[in-house]
Amino acid sequence: MRDLYARFGGGLATIFLTLVLVWLAAMVLAPNLMMIDYALRPNLPPLQQGEPQDVRSLDNFLYLANEGVHRAIFLKTIWASALVAALTLVVCYPIAFWMAQRATPAQLSIALMLVIIPFFINEVLRTLAWFILLAYRGPLNAVLQGIGLIDAPIRWQGNGGVLAGMVYAYILFMLLPIYNAIESLDKSQLEAARDLGAGTVRTHRRVVIPHAKAGIATGCVFTFMLAAGSYVAPALLGSPGSRWFTEIIYNWFFEGGDWNRGAAYALTLLVLCLAVVLVTLRVFRVNLTDVAK
Amino acid sequence: MSHSVELDGIGMRFGTTRAVSDVSFTVGAGEFFSILGPSGCGKTTILRMIAGFLEPTEGRVLIGGRDMRGLGPNQRPTAMIFQSLALFPLMPVWENIAFGLEARGMGRAERRKRADDLLRLIALEGYGDRMPGELSGGQRQRVAIARALAVEPGVLLLDEPLSALDLKLRQHMRAELRALQKRTGVTFIYITHDQSEALAMSDRVAVMSAGLLQQVATPRQLYDNPATPFVARFVGETNAIAGRVSAVGDGMARVDTALGPLHGRAQGAVAIGQNATLYVRPEALVPGVGANTLRARVSRMDFEGAFALVHGQFPDGAALTAAVPSTRLADAPAPGTDASFSFAPDHAVVLADA
Structure with missing residues (x-):
């Protein structure tokens, strides 16, 4: 704070601070407070709002707790998001390591281009591309049948499709933090481990992963949050059997017309995601400030 | 093991x-x-x-x-x-x-x-x-x-x-x-x-x-x-004086240099008429006149504790460095004067130029 004033002078620093505070209050705090208020009130026609029956209660939350299908989808969303984060990690870690430690500068720029350029395109369009790839009579099934790996087309849409679409959609959010973390690892650390007789697995387990822990945690947190709050991938690549919790929230708001219940659902998702993130960081002994870096 | x-x-x-x-x-x-x-x-x-x-x-x-x-x-x-x-x-x-x-x-x-x-x-x-x-x-x-x-x-x-x-x-x-x-x-x-x-x-x-x-x-x-x-110049300090070999014998060589003929041990193949350089260590240089004498204008003296480094210039502009032990500091010539330094032929090495 003092640095800010020292660097930009009183006027400019005050403007910056005011803008940040206004942003936080108007764009983050106020909507969330309103959502909490919505979540606690019953869904009443406009005329009855403010009448004696408009009292705050936990009814909307209890509805979710007692509604078996929604509860199951809720829990599935949480663990499936964790699965997405884990799968993305498995895909990204080797690439990030290669980019950070092994690739020549030319290879690195090509690799960065290859992973970043797809992100110039809108997420919906990218997901639609997967929709086409995974279609029942789409190219993937055609190729697999062509090379004789399968006899009949497979219906990819559903859990598998959602997983693939999400892993693809969030690769960058996992790749870049891990790349950044591994990039700062001194090459001689790897050589020392190797020189002392360690194989690949031990070198990664004992040297690279501990060093890159904050980056890995950051990537997992980003991916998990994005996956849990994702709507496009489950909507396009899912099937009725693979519904995502966000779809239910959407339904309450825009099809059920019950904003109060929708707000309660959304709030539950938010709180549980935060809890999962904080517990994960705790378990891996990473601070929130490390993640912010 | x-x-x-x-x-x-x-x-x-x-x-x-x-x-x-x-x-x-x-x-x-x-x-x-x-x-x-x-x-x-x-x-x-x-x-x-x-x-x-x-x-x-x-x-x-x-x-x-x-x-x-x-x-x-x-x-x-x-x-x-x-x-x-x-x-x-x-x-x-x-x-x-x-x-x-x-x-x-x-x-x-x-x-x-x-x-x-x-x-x-x-x-x-x-x-x-x-x-x-x-x-x-x-x-x-x-x-x-x-x-x-x-x-x-x-x-x-x-x-x-x-x-x-x-x-x-x-x-x-x-x-x-x-x-x-x-x-x-x-x-x-x-x-x-x-x-x-x-x-x-x-x-x-x-x-x-x-x-x-x-x-x-x-x-x-x-x-x-x-x-x-390369070794002569890289390992330790040395004074390098270039010239041409005019006599070889008995493991010794004479090099005619701009400072006059100087004698040193012949190292490796050294033949008469060859361009060669004589290398002599700063600590081998003793103030005064002797077998091989070098004259130079003393420009400065750096006191280093155990010894003092006397820096000078030969008439042709090349640099000279001599190390005088602190115990013999009284013999060291004063900056600004012309001084003579001598060295024993055994303490100098003559190498053919590459």
Whole structure:
């Protein structure tokens, strides 16, 4: 704070601070407070709002707790998001390591281009591309049948499709933090481990992963949050059997017309995601400030 | 157990540049061997070829008589101490030391015991549970050595490990490294660009320049009998006086120079009529007139404690440096005066110009 004033002078620093505070209050705090208020009130026609029956209660939350299908989808969303984060990690870690430690500068720029350029395109369009790839009579099934790996087309849409679409959609959010973390690892650390007789697995387990822990945690947190709050991938690549919790929230708001219940659902998702993130960081002994870096 | 290391005509090419060309020498088991040269001379490349991080493009590396081609750094009986030390910052000291044992599948309790033994060897008993970041530079240095010794290597490779330390500590660590080498009997191959380090510690020194091996000799031989002009100039301070050989005989040569005829020991092939340079050390120059006399205008005197360096200029503009012991400071000529210095022919070396 003092640095800010020292660097930009009183006027400019005050403007910056005011803008940040206004942003936080108007764009983050106020909507969330309103959502909490919505979540606690019953869904009443406009005329009855403010009448004696408009009292705050936990009814909307209890509805979710007692509604078996929604509860199951809720829990599935949480663990499936964790699965997405884990799968993305498995895909990204080797690439990030290669980019950070092994690739020549030319290879690195090509690799960065290859992973970043797809992100110039809108997420919906990218997901639609997967929709086409995974279609029942789409190219993937055609190729697999062509090379004789399968006899009949497979219906990819559903859990598998959602997983693939999400892993693809969030690769960058996992790749870049891990790349950044591994990039700062001194090459001689790897050589020392190797020189002392360690194989690949031990070198990664004992040297690279501990060093890159904050980056890995950051990537997992980003991916998990994005996956849990994702709507496009489950909507396009899912099937009725693979519904995502966000779809239910959407339904309450825009099809059920019950904003109060929708707000309660959304709030539950938010709180549980935060809890999962904080517990994960705790378990891996990473601070929130490390993640912010 | 210590191993000998034999380099048999090794060379290394990176693309079109040759980092090392046709280097051969043998390091005896239990020897303290240094490779000395300015940065970029190929000495680190040689060390990395011995360690197995690089595969030579020509020639062979033999350790303990066994050809190492195709063996990775984790399969060779060598351990390396890196310039940056490369301690693992997130492991406590004892796990650092025991890392190589862990990789060999030794149980935790035994590893801890071995690490504690080694900590005692490097006089850091009780530091096992600290993190490397909590240690001083000299202590980290010793931990790096213990970590390398833990795997009981036949050859220890050291890549300028003292360069990050301050002068006093560096001198202390020199003595300590030397003592440790004697105690363990492990073959040390030590890379440095600091000639006083190489001279002080080594049994033998190889001098490299631009990827070529210049000379392999004991420190004393290197200093007294440099085999090439590069060695004469690089190892220690020297005054180089160029001229033409006018007489050769009995191991001595006379060089006619701009300062008159000067006599010195002929080193290598020196023939009459050849362009040659006479090299004489600053400490060989004595104020006064003698067998070989040099006259110069004294420009300044730097008092260094044990001796004073007298800087002067010859009539042709070339620089002269003479070291006068502090005990003989009264003889030293004053700056601004013309003075004579002489040296014994035995203390000068004549080398044909390359």
